[in-house]
Amino acid sequence: MTTQPLLLEGVTAQQIFDDNVSDLKLSWIGGLEGADRTFPSEAVKAAAASSDLVGHLNLIHPSRIQIFGEQEVDYHAQLEQKQRQDQISSLISKTPPCVIVADGKTADADLQLFCQRSSTPLFTTTISAAEVIDHLRTYLTKIGAPQITMHGVFM
Incomplete structure (x- = not known):
């Protein structure tokens, strides 16, 4: 069985933020200039699943x-x-689409500085890290799944 590739190459940090801001109670605290940041194409190609x-x-x-x-x-x-x-x-140099500090923790000054300098979107949330990961995995699966539209007549 072959798996379909994920269709996530055009997904931006801005889209991730906008689509999840309410559910995850996200705040954007750094790297605002990186709103158009996407997943590196090699990461999407190598991903077996979201x-x-x-x-x-x-x-x-x-x-x-x-x-x-x-x-x-x-x-x-x-x-x-x-x-x-x-x-x-080292982490920021690999251009992650965004970094999220969860569990109501504060992003340390070094992380904020590196994200700001590199335009890496930095979000925070009071939601637990495990819940954030579960939610984003489901979200990425939904938006990255191949879709087919078929025309038909029901009788």
Whole structure:
């Protein structure tokens, strides 16, 4: 069985924000100039499913929507500043479509600065990271699924 490719290459950070602002209680706090940011085409081509395009902070898969939940924020807070900046720089250089800080946590100053400088959209929400990921996976599946329109007559 072959799978159809996801049709997400034209989906922008602005569209993701607009379509989910109410359900996820999103606030856009940085990288406003990156509203037209999309998934890198190689990330979409490599994705077997929408679940490959959103998840908790992951430097191995940096081209997806990166979610900082409570554990990720706490982990970053305990790093030395140079190490934290290096990780954020590495992540942002791979141009994720957006970064979301969840669980009502505050985006640290380094993350805000790197997102602002690179025009990487940075959103926050009080919703739990797990709920944000579940919601966005469903959302990406719906908007990225191939669609067929058929004409017919019912009798």
